[in-house]
Amino acid sequence: MKNIFYKITYNIFLALIVTCLFVCVEQIYRIYNDILSFNLNIKSFLEQFIINLLIISIIRTRAILITFTVIASFVWFQILHFAYFGTWIFPLEYLLFFTKFQETYDTFRTVAQIAIIPTIMIICLISSIYFLLKFSEEKRLKIPFLSFILIAFIIFVPLRVYIKDSKKGHRPNVEYYPIKNTVLNLGYLFGSILPKKISGNTGLEQPVVPTPKLLTNNPDINVIMIMGESLNRNFMSLYDYKIKTTPFLDSIKDDENFVYKKGIASGVVTDVAVPSFFNIIKRPDGVPQIISTNTCLFKMAKNNGFQTYFYSSQAQDQLAHLKNYLCMSNIDKYTDGTSVTKDIDKPALDTFLLNKIEDIDFSKPSFVALQQRASHTPFIDTFPKEFEIFTKENVEDKTISQNTIDYANSIAYTDYIISQLVKKVKEKTNKPTYFIFTSDHASNVGDPNRQGHGRLNYDSIYQVPFFIYGINGAKVMKNNFSDFEFISHYQIGNVVSTLLGYEKKYSYFNTKEDYFVCDSDISGLSGILKISFDKENKQIKTLIE
Template sequence: MFKKTVPILLIIIYLTGFLISFPYIYDNLFGAEKWESIRNIFEYGIMFCSFLVFNALLLKNKYTSVIAVILCLLLSVNFLISASCFFIYHSGFNVGMAISILESNMNEAMSMSYMFILPGILFFVFLGLLLFSVNYLKKNAVAFNTKFVIIALLWLLMPFTFYLKHRYVSNKGGGKMIKSVYYHLSDFTTALKIQEDINTIKKNIPVFNIKKIQSGIENVILIIGESERKQNMSLYGYAKKTTPYTDQQAENMMIFDHAVSPAGITNLSVPLMLSSIHPDEFRYRYDKLSYNIINMANQSGYNSFWLSTQASARGITAIASMSKNKKWVNGYDEVIIPELKKVIQKKEDKFIVLHIMGSHPNPCNRLPANWNSGDLNCYDSSIKYTDYVFKNIFSTLKNTNSVVIYASDHGLKIQGDKLLHIDSKESTQVPFFVWFGDKVPAPYRITGHEVRQTQTTYIYPLIMKYMGLEPPQHYKNEENKYLNLEMKSMEYGKLPE
């Protein structure tokens, strides 16, 4: 009796994974579109049952049984993604997450591996139940006859039917998601296409309509932080002393009190910060990323440098690759300081990007072994360590004609003891400030507090200003459009808290 119930239990588990990956389908069960949600669940249930029969038939032959095992393994990976999103990020899956997975590197994966223990266990449970069910059906329920062959082919025929329906009949959402038993496949194919499109920016060198109106600052330096919440910085009023040195420099800075990021993950927010592409264009006109601040610096007489402690990420690295000088260094963020000192010695106009690890998950891994965290948790301690890096950078630049612009790529939302990358106002609130060296000319030295809400895409015209260029009269930061994890542009005000 137990063996007969395992396939039924497995179907329930599979559909649960589907629903937690697409929570709007579950939510719609209690709304006006409940019949559409029921239809979706029914369709995916049929495809999964067909998948089981298909693999049971494959197992009847020793040569095709290998294919069955591979197909089951891939479906288990599909379930692993669902479980990981639910238990780690408390959200469904989307294209933005697919991009992050494709652009992950081994070091990043290892640093976050502890978070995948429970999803990993569930992966093996699902795989075990799947292989058991397929083997049970092979021995007790299916045979090579017309009926079972037709059932076995449904999971392959239905996606093709959905494609024809979307292509030639109707497509309610305007998208191109084609239903498949591997329900995450569509997001990954979209993400791969995005990566291909972004690579085209390397081949498109634009000509900027720029006008030099005064001498620029000698060293224009942009520091891109990682996953830093302004809510956890004493510079912004946090009770714990997490930014003691930066606090002392406050009178020498322009501090943006209400800065927000244009997206919730690095691979979207940093390209939006560094280029003039609009969020409305991001999904369809990636070639416009070529209109970025690196290319502008190159064409305005500045020598460009990209120094990074972060491993390469294809979309961002495509922009970085346009720098005349680029270097990725291994180690904790402080290893970037000697590289900066070498660059500063050059007597020329320079635009320098420092892309640091900051508080990237897992923040415990961002701290040197001898770092004294005191009574701070790992996240707050990583912010204090970043402040220590700033201390050394500011000391290096104190007696120079240098301006330092700092902003984090995005923030994080706190739920319980978890730090989440999701679409919310809380996870977009970021630090953003400008620091001045002693030799910066007076017309550029504007300090104080900007109390208006400012999107960090303002970095683009701000850098133009510090290079002595005429900035645009109006720029996309004024609209405050947000690019969500579904790769759709939306009004920032409509984000959930």
């Protein structure tokens, strides 16, 4: 009896030390990070202590070490994620990590320095636990079948989520410790998101609408839709950014055939925003609408006499999921960046799009979609060396980070690409031609604590540009745009469909109404942001989970 009491006491002592180690890792990082704050309380400490006490009491030492290594790895991922995005990990991101591994790796390697401190902390943590366990084999109490109880608890969490079937999504709580966020997020992923994705029933499905009425048969025009990548309009001098990043667009902004507005993206990642745009989706879940192909712009163009083209600088593998939503059978010619790089994971520079213009037969009405790669992370890799126009030496604001300068250069490169596209099309055809430009989503740049994209809680992620420019006698219908400064992806899609000859939905394309931005899952399961406008046109944001 005395021996059992001693072993129980030893387990408690060992669990206290392990708990203190995990708590120290989190709280030290919280003090180090500018967003987080020290928040240790008795409840969270006791929760972690009980978890660690149960793990310490498992029979096999190897199983204990593996369990703590897995837990420490999740803590490492959470801290690393916070270092880059300024949030704990969202449920769907565990899935996206595997389906978008190459993109994750490409982004991570540019900011690898943020992993130094978390990695050192986790190595120290695991090493300390290893040495503690190494000398505790005969001293601790071992409870039979305890591992099965822990496994049952792991199964219970997603099962409870599935049975409860709450329509409210789950988002990480910044005040929870990393493991609690991990358990709850994985529970929601396996208990709600994956079952709904497998069954195809999200509960957010929108009614399927028919193809708009055809008003003009076979219009004798060209429509060139340029889809930018990760382009934040606030870094364009067209929108008054302090560095002159868009000299060509600046030079034509007063042209009577040029209209530009502040765009609001339909999603915060490419695989959501691009399909939503090209299928004119107003709000999630638009998957049933996409499946119907009723409002697929490529199909609508093809059915009204246009030759259809989709040229993307992005790599083959980067488009693997996206292509499923673009009614590819209605695209006459498709080529991606892999045709140049010969690597399914390596995109081409956007000069590739200039070369592809040469392949288009503009004697026939053409609907051309051009998808860029600049300004995706890593920014420095998205433009040629000769476009390193801005440097630390020649920008007035010396506090601007090198990463922001690289981003500015990528936008200057995009401006050049647009100018050359216009020039080449003017040389190839006299047919009235419309250029429409927006970006799939934006990117959070310049904030050391909140970078990248894929987050609804950062306004900058959906602040994209929009312009329409007519050449060769093409009139851009300025009277069809109001003084309202914003326009949604859905409304831009209606601009395109109207040019393709279909019924115009709005009196003004940029109508003041509720706009919807989808998070990282196209079905809306990872969250939806509704943006409304008050009488002064100020945005009112409501998160729909």
